[in-house]
Each structure stands twice: as C-alpha cells, then as structure tokens.
Amino acid sequence: MTTSLRQILTLMAKDLRVEARTRQTLGLVTVLGILIVVVLGLGLGAEAAATRGFGATAVLWVAYLFSGVLCFEKTMAVERADGAMAALMVAPIDRGNIYLAKLLSNLILMAGIAVITPCGVLFFAFDLSIAPGTFVAVMSLAVIGFAAVGTLFAAVVSSTRLQGGLLAMMIFPVTLPLVIASMQLLLHRFRDGQSIGGTGLGVLMAFDAMFLTLSWAVFEWVLEP
Amino acid sequence: MQATLDQPRETTDLKAPAVQIVDLCKSIDERPILRGVDLSINPGESVAILGANGAGKSTLLKILATLTSATAGEARLFGVSLRNAPASLRAKIGLISHQSLLYRDLTARENLQFFAKLYGIPDPATRAINLLSLVGLGDRADDAVKTFSRGMTQRVAIARALVHRPQLLLADEPFAGLDVASVAAVEELFDQLHAAGRTVLVVDHDIERSLRICQRIIVLRGGRVALDKAAGDTSAAEIEAEMSGT
Amino acid sequence: MWQMLKTQSNVAAVYSTATVLAFGAAMGLLLTYTPTETTMGPVQKIFYLHLPVAINTFVSCLLVFIASIGYLASQKTWWDDLAAAAAKTAVQLCAVVLLTGMIWGRGAWGQWWTWSPRLTFSLALFLLYVVYLVVRSSIESRRQRAVIAAVYAIIAFLDVPLVWLSARMMPDIHPGSIQLAPAMKLTLGVWFVPVTMLSLGLTIGRFSLIRRSSDATHVKQSPAPASNSAASRFQIAGGVL
Numbered sequence: 001m002t003t004s005l006r007q008i009l010t011l012m013a014k015d016l017r018v019e020a021r022t023r024q025t026l027g028l029v030t031v032l033g034i035l036i037v038v039v040l041g042l043g044l045g046a047e048a049a050a051t052r053g054f055g056a057t058a059v060l061w062v063a064y065l066f067s068g069v070l071c072f073e074k075t076m077a078v079e080r081a082d083g084a085m086a087a088l089m090v091a092p093i094d095r096g097n098i099y100l101a102k103l104l105s106n107l108i109l110m111a112g113i114a115v116i117t118p119c120g121v122l123f124f125a126f127d128l129s130i131a132p133g134t135f136v137a138v139m140s141l142a143v144i145g146f147a148a149v150g151t152l153f154a155a156v157v158s159s160t161r162l163q164g165g166l167l168a169m170m171i172f173p174v175t176l177p178l179v180i181a182s183m184q185l186l187l188h189r190f191r192d193g194q195s196i197g198g199t200g201l202g203v204l205m206a207f208d209a210m211f212l213t214l215s216w217a218v219f220e221w222v223l224e225p
Numbered sequence: 226m227q228a229t230l231d232q233p234r235e236t237t238d239l240k241a242p243a244v245q246i247v248d249l250c251k252s253i254d255e256r257p258i259l260r261g262v263d264l265s266i267n268p269g270e271s272v273a274i275l276g277a278n279g280a281g282k283s284t285l286l287k288i289l290a291t292l293t294s295a296t297a298g299e300a301r302l303f304g305v306s307l308r309n310a311p312a313s314l315r316a317k318i319g320l321i322s323h324q325s326l327l328y329r330d331l332t333a334r335e336n337l338q339f340f341a342k343l344y345g346i347p348d349p350a351t352r353a354i355n356l357l358s359l360v361g362l363g364d365r366a367d368d369a370v371k372t373f374s375r376g377m378t379q380r381v382a383i384a385r386a387l388v389h390r391p392q393l394l395l396a397d398e399p400f401a402g403l404d405v406a407s408v409a410a411v412e413e414l415f416d417q418l419h420a421a422g423r424t425v426l427v428v429d430h431d432i433e434r435s436l437r438i439c440q441r442i443i444v445l446r447g448g449r450v451a452l453d454k455a456a457g458d459t460s461a462a463e464i465e466a467e468m469s470g471t
Numbered sequence: 472m473w474q475m476l477k478t479q480s481n482v483a484a485v486y487s488t489a490t491v492l493a494f495g496a497a498m499g500l501l502l503t504y505t506p507t508e509t510t511m512g513p514v515q516k517i518f519y520l521h522l523p524v525a526i527n528t529f530v531s532c533l534l535v536f537i538a539s540i541g542y543l544a545s546q547k548t549w550w551d552d553l554a555a556a557a558a559k560t561a562v563q564l565c566a567v568v569l570l571t572g573m574i575w576g577r578g579a580w581g582q583w584w585t586w587s588p589r590l591t592f593s594l595a596l597f598l599l600y601v602v603y604l605v606v607r608s609s610i611e612s613r614r615q616r617a618v619i620a621a622v623y624a625i626i627a628f629l630d631v632p633l634v635w636l637s638a639r640m641m642p643d644i645h646p647g648s649i650q651l652a653p654a655m656k657l658t659l660g661v662w663f664v665p666v667t668m669l670s671l672g673l674t675i676g677r678f679s680l681i682r683r684s685s686d687a688t689h690v691k692q693s694p695a696p697a698s699n700s701a702a703s704r705f706q707i708a709g710g711v712l
Contacts, residue, residue: 082328092316176634
C-alpha cells in the first residue's frame with residue numbers, strides 16, 4: 001500500500017515539476033477559462049434579469065469543460081513527447097497508479113478553476129452567501145468526476161495524432177449527468193431555497209465513485225506505449 | 226566512460242533461460258506479424274535480432290518488454306511467464322528505444338532521480354550522479370534534456386534503462402540517428418554490459434555492427450526465425466541472404 | 472461464393488418483406504381496432520411506436536456495450552464490427568424516439584420541445600451515440616479506432632443510468648402516466664414485433680455488410696508470402712513498372 005502511494009507521489013511530483021519548468025498548463029487553463037466567462041458574460045448580458053445570478057453556473061461549466069480538456073491533453077502530451085509512457089509501462093508499478101497519479105496531477109493543475117470561478121460569480125452577480133460551502137462542494141464533486149473521465153479518455157486518445165476536438169467531443173456527453181445534477185442542485189438550493197436533495201448528490205457521488213473505479217480498472221487494458 | 230557497472234542486484238535462477246519463447250504468435254487486426262517464433266536465450270548472452278522492415282523485430286521486443294501481449298504461444302523471462310506477469314518481473318527488464326523515453330523539460334539528473342525513485346532504488350540522488358558519470362555526462366547533470374544532442378540524449382536514455390540494474394536489457398534500434406562518436410560510446414557501453422554478465426537483446430539494422438558487438442545473431446523473416454547462429458559461425462553475406470530471403 | 476451471396480440477398484429480401492408486412496398489419500390494427508385515448512386524441516397513438524423503439528434503442532446500446540467488451544477481451548475484429556453496426560442502429564432508433572417524443576409533446580402540451588426528463592434523456596442518449604459514430608469516423612488506424620471506440624462505448628453505456636437519474640431532476644411540469652386498457656396493451660405488444668424485426672434486421676444487415684467489405688480489404692492487405700527466388704522479386708518489380 002505504501003509502495004503504491006510512493007509511486008503515485010513520485011509520478012505526481014514529476015508532473016508538477018514538468019509544469020513548473022514549462023509553466024504552460026496552469027496559465028492556459030486559467031486564461032482560457034476567464035476568457036470564456038468574459039465572452040459569455042458580454043454576449044448574454046450578464047446583468048440581464050434572465051441570466052444574472054444563476055446563469056453563472058452554466059457559463060462556469062462551459063469554461064471548466066474547455067479549459068479542463070486542454071489541461072488533460074497537455075498533461076498526457078508530456079508522456080507522449082518522447083515516449084516516456086513506455087518507460088512508465090515497463091517500470092514495476094501497477095499501471096492503475098499511473099492513472100491515479102495523472103488524475104491527481106490534473107486536479108491540481110485545474111486549480112486555475114479557483115480563479116475562474118470567482119470571476120464568473122462576480123460578473124454574473126451570483127450571490128453565494130446563502131450557502132457558499134454547498135456551492136464549493138457540489139462543483140468540486142462534479143469537477144472530480146469530469147477529471148476522472150477526462151484523464152482516461154485523454155490517455156486513450158493521446159496515442160493517436162489527432163487533436164483536441166476529439167477529446168472534447170468524447171468527454172462532453174458522458175459528463176452531462178454531472179452538469180445536469182450540479183446545476184439542478186444549485187438551482188434548488190439558491191433559487192428555491194430548498195436544502196440539497198438526495199438524488200442530486202447521489203448522482204454526483206455515484207458518478208465519481210463509478211468512473212474513478214472504472215477508469216482505473218480499464219486503464220491498463222487500453223494503455224498503448 | 227569512467228566508472229564501471231555494478232553487479233546485478235539479485236542473483237538469477239541460473240537454470241532458467243533469460244528469455245524463452247515457444248511458438249509465439251502476434252496478430253494485429255488479424256494481420257499476422259509473428260507466426261511462431263521459437264528461441265531461447267541464456268543469461269549473460271548478447272544477442273542481435275536482425276530482419277527487414279516488417280519482419281516483426283520491434284513487435285517481439287515489445288512483447289518481451291510487456292508493452293503488448295502475444296496472441297498465442299508462450300514467452301517466459303527468467304522462468305516467469307509473461308502472461309499476467311507480476312509487476313516485479315518488470316524490475317528485471319531495462320528498455321532502450323529509438324525514442325529517449327525521457328522528460329525533455331527536466332534535467333538529466335531529475336530524470337534519473339525520478340526513475341530511481343519509481344523503481345524504489347535507495348539513495349536515488351547518488352545513483353543518478355553515478356550513472357551520469359558512467360555515460361560521461363556528469364558535467365551536464367543539471368541541464369535540461371531538451372538542450373542535449375541526439376547522442377547525449379541517447380546516453381541519458383541508456384542511463385535511465387540501467388538505473389535499476391536490470392538483468393535483461395532490451396534495445397530497439399538504439400543506434401538510430403547517432404553520430405559516429407556516440408555510436409562508439411554506446412558500443413563500448415554494450416561491451417561493458419556484456420562483461421558484467423547482463424543479458425542484452427539488440428534489434429538493429431546494421432549487420433557489421435551486430436557481428437561486432439553481439440555474440441549471437443538471430444534473423445527474423447516473415448514473422449519466424451530464419452537464422453540463429455553464433456556470430457563466429459556466420460557471415461555478413463549469409464545474414465543478408467537470410468534477411469532478404471534469397 | 473456467388474451462391475452464398477444470392478442466398479444472403481434472398482434471405483434479406485424475404486426478411487424485409489416480412490418486416491414491411493408486419494408494420495402494415497400493426498398499422499392496420501392501430502387504425503381499426505385500437506381505441507383512441509380520450510384526453511389526447513389520435514396523437515397519442517404515436518406512443519405505440521415510441522415505446523417499442525425506445526426499448527429496442529436500449530437493447531442496441533446494450534449490444535454495443537457487450538461487443539465493445541468482447542473486442543477488448545478478445546481483440547477479434549468482428550466484435551468491433553458488431554459494435555459499429557449496433558451503434559448505427561441505436562442512433563437511428565434514438566432519432567425516432569426523439570421525434571416521436573416531440574410529436575407526443577406537441578400533441579399533449581402544445582410545445583415541440585421542453586427540457587423535461589424524458590426528452591432530455593432521449594437527447595442525451597442520442598448525443599452519446601452520435602459521438603460514438605463520429606469518433607469512429609475520425610480515426611483511420613483500424614486498431615486505434617476499435618480500442619478508442621470500445622473504451623468510449625463502455626463508459627457511455629454505464630453512463631446511461633446516471634444520465635437518466637440526473638434527467639429526472641429536471642422539472643417535469645407535465646407528468647404523464649398512461650393507463651392502458653387491455654386493447655391498448657394488445658396493440659402495444661403487436662407493435663413490438665415489426666419494430667424489433669426492423670431493429671434486428673438493421674443491425675444484422677449492417678454487420679454482414681461491414682464484414683464483407685472488411686474481408687475484401689483484408690485480402691488486398693495481406694503481405695505476399697516471402698519468396699525464395701530472385702526471379703520472383705524482379706517479377707513483382709516488373710509488375711509495378
């Protein structure tokens with residue numbers, strides 16, 4: 001158990017060190033996300049009654065989706081550039097640990113979300129004060145599930161020479177339950193003032209648990225050097 | 226190259242062949258690549274695998290490196306079957322490819338320390354610097370790999386492959402794209418490996434070089450073994466004939 | 472081989488005719504025998520098409536799932552071909568589910584589209600499998616296409632219950648549960664026959680088409696066996712010139 005943990009931490013440290021050297025992913029995620037929020041804010045008229053406040057959630061999801069996909073692509077590209085993935089596969093490590101480490105690195109590098117989100121909340125005048133903890137918890141659970149699927153698909157697609165569109169297209173429909181559940185949950189909580197129901201949280205947690213386990217299990221089967 | 230190689234970490238079961246392949250078949254998309262390969266390699270041998278493009282050399286190496294699995298047949302390393310091989314078997318394998326398998330944005334030292342930690346080597350920092358001295362890059366330890374020439378990169382790649390003192394080294398076209406000086410340096414390293422009792426399997430194109438650095442020559446043609454002789458018992462002409470099937 | 476092809480197209484002709492006749496019979500039953508539902512009127516009768524198609528869509532999706540697992544486990548290409556055939560059927564059937572659902576909605580509540588649980592779910596399912604087809608067409612390498620499509624299909628299918636659950640959270644302003652009179656149940660049962668025949672026919676027909684065309688390319692692609700004489704080498708070269 002400790003060996004696995006050591007391996008995962010070593011892999012993560014390597015990803016973060018590469019990021020520290022290149023400084024690409026974190027910046028890209030953050031800037032792209034903010035740009036999307038700004039463009040949609042301008043286009044939708046963030047102050048208009050229809051979109052203000054709650055419109056932020058939808059806009060934020062679009063921002064997360066596009067910048068997240070970019071993040072997953074970049075962290076996988078690091079392994080593909082000089083074939084390092086083959087070296088990881090030849091090492092005496094559980095290949096599922098490669099997945100977990102990459103997932104955790106992705107989540108850390110998506111920390112740019114912590115900057116994008118306040119922008120969205122600000123531009124759309126979304127009043128979080130009723131239940132800020134709920135907002136953070138719901139969005140965090142959703143983003144974890146999104147990253148779980150995204151990391152797997154990025155690994156599978158990265159062995160082809162195809163670019164971004166394919167990965168985004170694969171991830172979006174699969175993560176619809178996350179988008180729907182999180183938005184409905186926040187709608188109930190913030191607009192209707194109801195407390196969080198079981199179904200929504202259940203969907204988020206089931207999604208996370210199921211896809212984390214499934215991706216981790218399938219990863220070994222589909223990894224190509 | 227200054228320092229010498231250390232002895233392998235574990236002693237092998239000297240009775241088991243390093244590599245044993247029986248009737249190995251591999252098809253990709255129902256196109257047969259390997260059609261029944263049989264061979265056995267003893268520990269400490271240094272073997273060259275030659276063949277024309279498409280003969281299945283790289284595929285064979287990938288199967289031995291556990292990067293892909295065979296469609297049929299049996300392959301064993303040190304007596305352990307590669308089917309559902311435990312992760313610990315991979316601790317005995319080192320892989321060199323024509324790609325460097327490194328992280329170009331990290332320094333040579335960081336790359337080697339990372340792999341040392343991954344393999345659970347105690348004191349990764351010392352190991353990294355020892356290996357870099359071995360391959361003659363001790364003074365470039367803190368430069369990013371992307372600043373290295375192809376020859377230097379390949380030397381770091383070899384250091385990476387040796388970080389865990391593997392008993393079996395698999396090399397897929399390790400000389401590709403190297404200049405004359407780098408080729409000489411890598412050849413010397415292979416000599417040292419052989420002298421230290423490691424088993425070495427090299428896939429190569431160059432017949433003369435293979436005869437020079439390896440003790441045994443295997444030629445693959447059409448997915449099968451066409452020739453399997455000691456280097457002293459064959460000639461470049463015979464090898465070439467077997468490769469092209471004339 | 473020509474005999475086999477002729478037999479195959481004979482079987483196909485007979486089957487297609489039988490399916491059309493079955494639809495005809497079901498339609499006849501619908502128009503003459505089945506009572507009109509009181510609240511909705513004639514538009515309600517689209518339900519008898521909608522439900523069997525929906526069930527068959529799900530079965531097709533399940534088939535894609537099973538075939539994808541089969542491919543990853545065995546690496547045999549015919550599993551992959553089966554997945555592709557079943558997926559095309561699933562998409563076509565799902566389009567019908569969407570359209571009939573929309574027609575129903577228009578008839579019942581005067582709107583072509585609402586983000587109700589059922590319609591949202593149908594749309595999401597449709598998108599999931601359309602993406603599967605687009606993914607397949609984006610990748611040239613046969614093996615990569617098969618592996619990537621298989622992974623996607625497995626994830627997508629397991630996603631379906633979650634999509635359904637989350638869609639149920641959407642506001643459902645017009646819940647409609649239908650009480651079925653015995654005559655209606657009979658009609659529904661009858662409609663299952665032609666729809667299932669169609670669905671099976673589409674999948675099997677497409678599958679054999681894919682197999683036949685991949686057999687043809689397979690023959691072209693096989694490398695020539697290694698020849699042992701210099702003379703035959705020059706012959707091949709001569710052929711190229």
